[in-house]
Amino acid sequence: MGLATIYRQFPTKEALYEAVVHARLRALAGWGVDVKAGPDDLRDDMVGAIETLLRRAQSAGAVRDDVGMPEVLAPLGAACLAAERGRWDEETRDRALAVMFDGFRRPRS
Template sequence: MTESKPLRADARRNRARVLEAAESVFAARGTGAPTEEVARAAGVGVGTVFRHFPTKEELLKAVLFARLLRFADEADAVVAANSPDPGDAFFGFLAGWIEMAGAKNAYLEALSAAGIAVPTSGSVIGERLIGSLGVLLGRAQDAGAARKDLSAEELIPVIIGMAKGAEHVGDDPVRRARTIEIMFDALRPPGRSLAE
């Protein structure tokens, strides 16, 4: 088995530009946007895109993985910051996860439509996120900002449902924020709501 050679500096820069451009193009135009548009946005030829990502599905998987990894890094940073307001940190993290989940779902649906299976649970990134969620939840519970009868594992399907609910509302930021806050009220101790 041969080891792949590390990319040259210019090839690494091109790959990073392609990933950044792909994320931007797919966010603006959807995952169905053509690869040629990604190449134009990255300032490279379409051949360069295919040298790094032989198929569009490989590009979609790479963008999805980069997004998830970035979100896991952000989660680690929120945990490390040890906010003086654990409730804000917890609910802020959940809001970010809900937004990220909507984008993640679009990538997973596009890959699934192409017959590509992407592992979604038990991954290293997933374990990191659940770990961060557990720490932030525990801190919020200790501060009286979150229900005591919740576990991080129980919150995963709740987050998935919240993400679907937020997607259903659409692009109206006021309605999305209000919908998310209504859903968050179910995670707060009885009798405590956002207004308090």
């Protein structure tokens, strides 16, 4: 996609930013997150959604039983900070997350 195409769709940086934010908010709402909540409520909703996913993965046998929310949130938060500060490209981000998620998997017997 060329710059001219982007500028036709989004005449200003603000318009592009607004479109991105709206798309992200729609995605979060699709996950059941109350996007109109305050920051604390939003954080609680996100943690609740992650915990639900963790429990489902554990019930399905995909994630180790000894993994709890602290073991998920600590490396996830660290990876987010590192990706932001290091300006990771998509390939680096995908590899780093794959390594992290491998550590959550239940060992094969």
